[in-house]
Amino acid sequence: MLPGGVRPLADLPVEGRRVFVRVDFNVPMKQGRITDDARIVAALPTIQELLRRGAKTILASHLGRPDGKPDPAFSLEPVAARLAELTGQDVTLADEPVGDGARRVASDVRDGELGMLENMRFDPREEANDPVFAKELSTYCDVYVNDAFGAAHRAHASTAGIAAHVIDKGAGLLMAKEIDVLSRLLDQVAKPYVAVVGGAKVSDKVDVLDALLFRVSHLIVGGAMANTFLAAQGRNMGKSKIEADKLAAARLILKRASERGVTVLLPDDVIAASSLDAPAGSVVDVADMPADLMALDIGPRTLLRYQAVLKDARAVFWNGPMGVFEKAPFAAGTMGIAHAMAENTNALTVVGGGDSAAAAAVAGVTEKVTHVSTGGGASLEFVQGLRLPGIVALAT
Ligand code: ADP
Ligand code: MG
Numbered sequence: 001m002l003p004g005g006v007r008p009l010a011d012l013p014v015e016g017r018r019v020f021v022r023v024d025f026n027v028p029m030k031q032g033r034i035t036d037d038a039r040i041v042a043a044l045p046t047i048q049e050l051l052r053r054g055a056k057t058i059l060a061s062h063l064g065r066p067d068g069k070p071d072p073a074f075s076l077e078p079v080a081a082r083l084a085e086l087t088g089q090d091v092t093l094a095d096e097p098v099g100d101g102a103r104r105v106a107s108d109v110r111d112g113e114l115g116m117l118e119n120m121r122f123d124p125r126e127e128a129n130d131p132v133f134a135k136e137l138s139t140y141c142d143v144y145v146n147d148a149f150g151a152a153h154r155a156h157a158s159t160a161g162i163a164a165h166v167i168d169k170g171a172g173l174l175m176a177k178e179i180d181v182l183s184r185l186l187d188q189v190a191k192p193y194v195a196v197v198g199g200a201k202v203s204d205k206v207d208v209l210d211a212l213l214f215r216v217s218h219l220i221v222g223g224a225m226a227n228t229f230l231a232a233q234g235r236n237m238g239k240s241k242i243e244a245d246k247l248a249a250a251r252l253i254l255k256r257a258s259e260r261g262v263t264v265l266l267p268d269d270v271i272a273a274s275s276l277d278a279p280a281g282s283v284v285d286v287a288d289m290p291a292d293l294m295a296l297d298i299g300p301r302t303l304l305r306y307q308a309v310l311k312d313a314r315a316v317f318w319n320g321p322m323g324v325f326e327k328a329p330f331a332a333g334t335m336g337i338a339h340a341m342a343e344n345t346n347a348l349t350v351v352g353g354g355d356s357a358a359a360a361a362v363a364g365v366t367e368k369v370t371h372v373s374t375g376g377g378a379s380l381e382f383v384q385g386l387r388l389p390g391i392v393a394l395a396t
Contacts, residue, residue: 003183005395007170009046012143014055016111020141021046021172022158022390024148024374025061025079034078037086039150042374044086046147046172047114051089056109058140059083059116060097060158062151068124070096080116091116097123098136106140120158127156134161147172149179150375152390153382163393171394174374179391181371182382184348190314191217195383196306196337198223199320199355202246208319209253211384218263218313220306222298222322222333226267229254235286238272239294265306269299271323271330280329297323298333310340310347317383319353325362338363352379 002008012019023043028035050057066074080093091114094105102117109115117140120126125133134157138144144166146152151159152175163169171179185193195216197205202225212219221229227240232250257264271281272293283299284290298306303322310316318341322333341349342365349369351360354376360366373379381388 002171002176002179004179004391006176006179006391007394007396008176009049009145009170009172012145012168012170014050014143015053017055017142018058018106018109018140019050019055019143019145020058020060020137020162020166021050021145022148022151023059023061023172024150025059025076026063026150027079029064029078032073032078034082037082039374040079040082040086042174043147043172046145046174047083047087049173051087051112051114054111055143056111057114058106058109059114060120060137061148062121062126062158063119064121066119066121068121068127070118070122074119074121076116076119083114083116087114089114094118097126098133103140120156125157127154129155129157129161131161133157135165137162138165141166142168144169145172146390146394147174148390149175149373149378151378152375152388153378155389159390160393169394169396177371178373178375178379178382181348181350182373182379185315185317185350185383186215186385189215190348192313193315193317194218194220194309194313196220196222196310196316196318197320198225198322198334199353200224202228202243202250205320205380206246206249206253208380208384210256213253213256213260213262215383215385216262218265218309219257220265220309222267222306222337223320225320226298227295229266230286233266236289236291237286237295238289238291239274240289241294265309267295267298267302268305269301270295271297271299271333273329276324276327278329296327297325297330300332303333303336307336307340310337310344313344313347315348316341316344317350317352319351319356319380321355321359325359331362334359335363338365341365342368350379352376352383
């Protein structure tokens with residue numbers, strides 16, 4: 001049994017039975033072509049185990065934002081074709097998420113075969129978690145498996161509602177790994193537990209920061225988020241990106257951190273430039289930031305301080321780049337954090353967030369850290385100790 005009373009795939013009676021698998025096939029597309037099939041590849045272990053065990057597998061996913069109506073631009077057709085290539089098996093795609101066509105695909109699939117329903121979000125009842133829609137989906141199967149961790153923080157019909165109508169249910173292999181690793185960052189977490197947060201905005205993550213203060217020993221801050229914290233401490237940050245309406249929130253977080261004995265680390269030097277397109281930046285002390293420059297990465301002195309803390313950590317959760325890592329002159333801070341995490345093999349090291357996962361891949365540490373989460377919003381909710389509807393629904 002997984003934490004939270006969730007059954008793993010190995011314990012589910014799938015042999016010869018109809019298994020509805022909610023996957024996250026929300027892949028990036030350009031002009032009808034898949035530009036990155038990583039999410040399909042990530043679901044393969046679960047799908048292959050089901051094929052091997054002779055299940056009648058019915059796959060369901062959302063793709064993009066078709067706003068509750070059928071739209072060929074968001075059809076799962078290219079995904080079904082790619083999955084067929086990857087598995088070497090036919091994938092029969094229904095022309096709708098529910099209804100006669102969907103029911104036919106679900107009832108025609110045989111042992112060891114794959115069927116797929118059309119984009120769940122072609123029906124507005126998916127995101128509304130409509131009970132009639134959820135019930136109809138449940139009639140297509142004997143067993144419900146959720147492997148879509150990236151959608152587990154949403155209570156939708158195919159990620160949560162359906163589970164109320166199915167007795168045999170549990171987590172796919174991808175979901176199980178997420179639950180297993182992320183749970184180790186909760187109450188039993190090894191200390192020192194260091195959270196590294198950065199990225200574009202404080203406003204996205206105020207709640208996360210606040211919740212993490214109950215759990216972490218150190219809070220390392222970088223990215224544009226750090227600018228707002230420094231401004232809140234009275235620093236003049238020049239032309240840097242700052243959220244003027246979040247200064248009070250940042251001050252409150254700093255106050256709570258000191259009350260709770262959490263060490264907050266902020267940059268004391270940064271890489272600054274006159275614009276995002278500048279070919280290079282210069283190292284500047286935050287104490288004398290020029291009025292015409294903006295902070296676009298943490299500086300080398302700051303990176304060394306941050307790396308020293310990461311070296312002694314026993315658990316690390318990282319969300320949000322330290323700078324504009326997409327541009328070479330401003331990538332060093334983010335890359336340095338990624339490498340420090342990979343080098344600390346004594347610690348549980350977890351990366352969450354879409355851009356952070358991309359940065360980890362650029363740094364070449366995806367296989368060297370303990371885990372790169374497949375869920376951005378979902379991983380942030382999990383590490384706060386929140387109950388995710390898609391996981392709660394699986395509990396038996
Ligand atoms: P994640 O997707 O991992 O949760 P975010 O979406 O919060 O991360 O933030 C990522 C973005 O933040 C990146 O596109 C990066 O360029 C931007 N960013 C980081 N630091 C700065 C900065 N100092 N100024 C402007 N943008 C920044
Ligand atoms: Mg992002």
